[in-house]
Amino acid sequence: MVASGKQSANPHRPSEILETLKRLGFGVAIAVPDSWLGEILVRIEHENMRLVRATHEEEALAIACGTRLGGLRTAMFVQNAGLLSMGAGMVSLAQRYQFPLLMLVSYRGTVEDPVFYHTPKGRVTEPVLKGLGLAYAKADRHRPIGLQVERAATYAEEASCPFALLLSQEDVQW
Amino acid sequence: MVKAVRPSRADYYKVFAGTLPKDALVVTSLGNASYLWAAMHHRPENFYFEDAMGLALPLALGLAIAQPHRPVFVVEGDGAVLMHMGALVTVGAMAPANLTVLLIQNGVHGASGGQALTNASLDLAALARSAGIPRAQNVTTPEAFASAMGKAGGTGARVLVLATEPDSEVVRPPIAFDPVLTKHRFMSAIGAPRYVPTMFGGGRLEQD
Numbered sequence: 432m433v434a435s436g437k438q439s440a441n442p443h444r445p446s447e448i449l450e451t452l453k454r455l456g457f458g459v460a461i462a463v464p465d466s467w468l469g470e471i472l473v474r475i476e477h478e479n480m481r482l483v484r485a486t487h488e489e490e491a492l493a494i495a496c497g498t499r500l501g502g503l504r505t506a507m508f509v510q511n512a513g514l515l516s517m518g519a520g521m522v523s524l525a526q527r528y529q530f531p532l533l534m535l536v537s538y539r540g541t542v543e544d545p546v547f548y549h550t551p552k553g554r555v556t557e558p559v560l561k562g563l564g565l566a567y568a569k570a571d572r573h574r575p576i577g578l579q580v581e582r583a584a585t586y587a588e589e590a591s592c593p594f595a596l597l598l599s600q601e602d603v604q605w
Numbered sequence: 606m607v608k609a610v611r612p613s614r615a616d617y618y619k620v621f622a623g624t625l626p627k628d629a630l631v632v633t634s635l636g637n638a639s640y641l642w643a644a645m646h647h648r649p650e651n652f653y654f655e656d657a658m659g660l661a662l663p664l665a666l667g668l669a670i671a672q673p674h675r676p677v678f679v680v681e682g683d684g685a686v687l688m689h690m691g692a693l694v695t696v697g698a699m700a701p702a703n704l705t706v707l708l709i710q711n712g713v714h715g716a717s718g719g720q721a722l723t724n725a726s727l728d729l730a731a732l733a734r735s736a737g738i739p740r741a742q743n744v745t746t747p748e749a750f751a752s753a754m755g756k757a758g759g760t761g762a763r764v765l766v767l768a769t770e771p772d773s774e775v776v777r778p779p780i781a782f783d784p785v786l787t788k789h790r791f792m793s794a795i796g797a798p799r800y801v802p803t804m805f806g807g808g809r810l811e812q813d
Contacts, residue, residue, distance in 0.1 A: 455809065456809050456810060458671075459670065459671070461667070481670065483667075483670065484698070485691070485692075485695050486694055486695055487689065487691050489689070490691055490692050491663075493657070493660035493661075493664045493667070493692075494663045494664065494666055494670075494695070495667060496660075496667060497632075497664035497665060497666060497667020497669075497670070498667035498671045499671075500668055500671070500788065500797070501668045501669075501671025501795070501797065502671055502672070502792070502795070502796075502810070503670075503671040504809075505667075520657055524656070524657040524660055524664070527655075527656070528784040528785060528787070528788045529785050531800070581808075585808055588802075588808075589800075
C-alpha cells in the first residue's frame with residue numbers, strides 16, 4: 432500500500448480516527464454498538480457524517496454494501512462478535528460482489544480486555560477471519576492510528592474488498 | 606395476509622414494470638425475484654441478488670440513503686424478511702421516503718424449493734407498522750398494487766405486502782448473473798463516483 436496521508440499528531444486516538452474518516456471523505460458509518468464504541472458513535476452523529484444504527488452486524492454489512500453501491504465511501508463500526516456473526520453475508524454478498532468497506536472493529540477478548548466473558552470471542556476471531564478470507568490487520572498502539580485507518584481504507588478500495596482493522600480500547604474508546 | 610386465491614409474482618411484475626418511475630433503482634432478492642424480473646424488465650439500474658437471503662432489504666436501505674433523490678424499490682420475500690426482521694426496525698428508524706419495499710408473501714421459502722415458513726400467516730403489514738413504518742399495507746390484487754404504485758410522496762419508507770401464489774417453476778434468467786458485472790453495471794448507470802488510486806494522487810472517490 433502507499434502511504435498518502437499525513438500522520439496526525441493528535442494523541443487522542445479516537446479523535447484521530449474520526450478526523451481521518453472526515454479527511455478521507457467517508458460520508459456514512461454503519462454501526463452496531465459495543466461499550467468501547469458507544470461514545471465515538473455519538474461523536475459521529477454530531478459531525479457532518481451520517482450514522483446508521485443497525486440491529487445486527489450482518490444487517491449492518493448489507494446496509495454498508497448498499498451505501499457503497501450508491502456511491503458513498505462507507506465505514507462500519509462493530510465489535511469482533513459481529514465479525515463472527517456476519518459470516519454468510521460476508522462471503523455471499525460483500526466479498527462475492529467485491530464491495531470495498533472499511534470495518535473498524537473493537538477487538539474484545541484479548542489478554543488486555545478486562546471483561547472476562549469476551550475471551551471466547553477473542554480466541555477465535557483471527558482464525559475465523561482467516562477462514563473467511565477477510566483481509567485484516569491489528570492496530571499498532573505505537574504508531575499513529577490515523578495513518579493505519581487510512582491504509583486500511585486504501586487497501587479496501589484498491590483490493591476491492593472489505594478490510595477489518597482490529598482496534599484496542601485505547602484506539603477507539605472515547 | 607395470504608388469501609386462498611392469490612395472483613402470481615408475474616401478475617405483480619407486469620404492473621411493476623408498467624408503473625416503475627424512469628429514474629427508479631430496483632434491488633431484487635435471490636431466486637425468481639431476480640430471475641423473473643431480469644426476464645421481464647432487465648435494465649442497468651437493477652441490482653440482482655443471487656444469494657445472501659435476507660439482505661436485499663438492508664442493502665436497499667443503504668442504497669436509498671446514498672441516493673436520496675432517486676426512488677428505490679426492493680423486492681423481498683416473506684421468508685427473507687423473517688430471517689432479518691430487525692431490518693424493518695432500521696428502515697423505520699431511518700425513514701427514507703424514497704424507499705418502497707415490495708414484500709412478496711407467498712407463504713413458503715420459494716427460492717429453496719418451497720419449504721414451509723416458520724409462520725406463513727403473519728400480518729406483515731402490521732408487523733412493519735409496529736417496526737416504525739406507518740405506510741405499510743397488504744395488497745391482494747394487481748389492480749390494488751397499481752393504485753398503490755400511483756400514490757407517490759409521503760413521509761418515511763413504504764411497505765406493500767403482495768399476497769402471491771408460490772412460483773411454479775424456476776425462471777431461467779436471460780442474462781449472466783455475474784455479481785461483479787452486476788455491481789459495476791449498476792454503479793456506472795447511476796453515475797456513482799469512482800475511486801482514484803493513491804499512486805495517481807487519489808485515495809478518494811471522485812465524480813467524473
